[in-house]
Amino acid sequence: MKIAQICPRYFPDIGGVETHVKEISERLAKAGHDVEVITTDPTGKLNRRDTINGVEIIRFRSFAPGNAYYFAPQIYFYLKQHNYDVIHAHSYHALPALFAALGKRERRFVFTPHYHRSGHTAFRNLLHKPYRFLGKIIFSRADIIICVSEYEKKLVESDFRVQGKTVKIPNGINLKEFENLKRQQKKDGEKILLYVGRLEEYKGVQYIIQSLPELRDFRLRVVGKGPYEEELHEMAKDLAVSERVEWLKNLSRRELLECYASSDVFLMLSSHEAYGITVAEALAAGTPCVVAKGSALEEFVDGEYCVGIESPIISNKISKAIKALEGNKHIAILSKKQILMDWNEVVEKIESLLSQSDE
Structure with a gap:
């Protein structure tokens, strides 16, 4: 499969979403899939293109005031111009997932929202209500929604009424x-x-x-x-x-x-x-x-x-x-496997979902 992973930031930036995308992308590439990570670089200091551990990385400049939003409409145009079997977007709380959803076309669209319900500051929280309309577009276009915890799954189903699309696959660790x-x-x-x-x-x-x-x-x-x-x-x-x-x-x-x-x-x-x-x-x-x-x-x-x-x-x-x-x-x-799952097991579950969506 040719898989596009869309996320606000990627290695060498660090964080939960960054770790999640890096771990699954590198393992999917090792399993023989063609994986591209399409992400942003607000600083403009990183290479626009990189290949790390078999994963091709494309970075677009973004507008990210206060390290938030990561406004990069170039992602939409890039996806429209390139062919993928699966588009897998990450993080409800930044705009790249919206551009990925808008650029879906006939491709299968998988969404891992890492959803918190509210913003991380009072101002961002204020913006969450009008942003909910855009968020609904992302969820409505998703064929599969992967939640990393039961807590997140319940929030997503309650706020966006997407029962039947959601599946829980936790984050992993390298045991x-x-x-x-x-x-x-x-x-x-x-x-x-x-x-x-x-x-x-x-x-x-x-x-x-x-x-x-x-x-x-x-x-x-x-x-x-x-x-x-x-x-x-x-x-x-x-x-x-x-x-x-x-x-x-x-x-x-x-x-x-x-x-x-x-x-x-x-x-x-x-x-x-x-x-x-x-x-x-x-x-x-x-x-x-x-x-x-x-x-x-x-x-x-x-x-x-x-x-x-x-x-x-x-x-x-x-x-x-x-x-x-x-x-x-x-x-x-x-x-305690219900809490700690190895990344290899996590990726097996994700790969199975992506393969089903390609049928």
Whole structure:
């Protein structure tokens, strides 16, 4: 099959959608399919065309104020001019999926929305109501809708009435990566909290920093970058905890995995998540997690290896959750296949769907 994958951003950009598209695209290419990733580059600094691990990448300049929207109508015209068996669009929350839906023609159209229902800021949330009309176009043109969690599936079916089109296939992890992980040596008595992800306000990193004055035995490692970074630095400075926060970015994959394994507790206090790949990876590394309730993150909560916090998220709730998990390293979580699925298994399920749609 010739498959077009449409997404707002792609590697070397990082994030949940970027990881999802990269993992499935490379495996589909390895299985013998002709895969093109059609994406955007607001900066204009990346190569317009690349080939990475057998996947051809085409990048168009986009208008992306505040790292949002990724307005690139060139995607529509490109799809109209090229032949594909399947167009697979990703992310309801950016415009490339709309251009993919409009450029569908007679091709089969698969949509993985990574849907959160609301926007990530007050302004974006305000725009969500008028955008819902455009969103309905994407869903109405989709032949198959892949949701990455039961939470997302219920939201999509409730908001867009697409029962019969939806199927749940979770995000995956590379289980082999987590075998024989080396744990970094720590100073005597040092305890590490970890956050991995984009630095945006809705991700809730600020709540972790605000809890540090109560968690005097802990240091915080923040792995990632994003538009909220400067404010987070200022917050740490104002709370006099800057010396206990380590800011990391551009880590190699091995360095990131060792970060997971060497931490005592992983925290993801995001208000909007359709799945939560970093939580799955932390659990696979044997690190217990604290997550915010109210999104798909809640599906990881078992009260033993992953504790959930109800909104509003405040410092004493965080410290109480962390103390409940302290020292609770584990391996058994890997057997919980309903939570952790290998990417190879994920792609087998997606490939089966795409093959059916080609018949």
